[in-house]
Amino acid sequence: MNINLSQASRIQFSSTEQLQAALAAVWDVEITQSESGPIETSLWSSRAGDCLIYGSTSSLALVCSGQRSTEYWTITPVTRSCAGARFRGQRLDEGDLLLLDPGGEVFQQTAAGHCQHAISIPVKLAERIVQAEYHNESQSLLRQWCVNSNPRISARLEKTLWDILSGGLEMAAHVGPTELAAQVIALTQAGAAPKSIRSSLAHRRRIVSRAEELIRSRLDRPPSVTELCEATHASRRLLFYAFKELLGRSPAAHAKILRLYAARRRILAGADRRCIQQVAIDLGFWHPGQFAIDYSRLFGEQPNQSRLRFAAGS
The missing domain is CATH 1.10.10.60 (Homeodomain-like)
Structure with missing residues (x-):
């Protein structure tokens, strides 16, 4: 079951396999629980054109390992509800902005109650915007993963994603996909210099x-x-x-x-x-x-x- 964003939705699952299948459009991973007991997970989603906006939460700590889709560039703000998670061995702090390279490896650890929102922008659209608006080679931005630390920027993106998810497709319709993607990319460029990765x-x-x-x-x-x-x-x-x-x-x-x-x-x-x-x-x-x-x-x-x-x- 791939993410179905033909309409705004909120779905509850009773296994990690169901959540894993629902997110298959954006990554190919195996999600396993790190704590004992029955699990409850939720996924909510919307879309603006071909841009996917979604969020999830889990009642237990999880480990995700695999690979991201090559079709999307994903950006996710780190808020209090997901701070402390680890991605590729690096701890994520509140106020961080995580930029995930298309086709990149996934090694993620999350705690019980972890709640996180993200937007996945089609790579072709992201490349078009970066080249047109910043006159930069998109490869340098899209083909590496990095963490920008800027609480103000992270909070702005979180609010944007939450507004779309709360308002469903009606809210997303007010913002064209190109405009939304351009706004998100502008936020990534406004943040501080990326943290150095060991x-x-x-x-x-x-x-x-x-x-x-x-x-x-x-x-x-x-x-x-x-x-x-x-x-x-x-x-x-x-x-x-x-x-x-x-x-x-x-x-x-x-x-x-x-x-x-x-x-x-x-x-x-x-x-x-x-x-x-x-x-x-x-x-x-x-x-x-x-x-x-x-x-x-x-x-x-x-x-x-x-x-x-x-x-x-x-």
């Missing part, structure tokens, strides 16, 4: 990306720390530092969460009616009792309860 973060992102690739390629046989070190050419200490900084988890904890999510997807899949024990074994959980405990600890319900709840809601 060069070590880029290296650590590569380490985590390579490790995740190996983990996802063999969910049934989770790689050992030694294998992850070999695949990433990182020492054990650096491997753990990179995972902690970017995902807030150890490599083993992250691998287990990804495997539990894969198990839940298979359990809920309508075409896969195999017994839950076989699903667990297929993903390398050799002790059904421990699998049920780990599953319940993460999702707040037993595997069979997930299947029954999904069947009842179908």
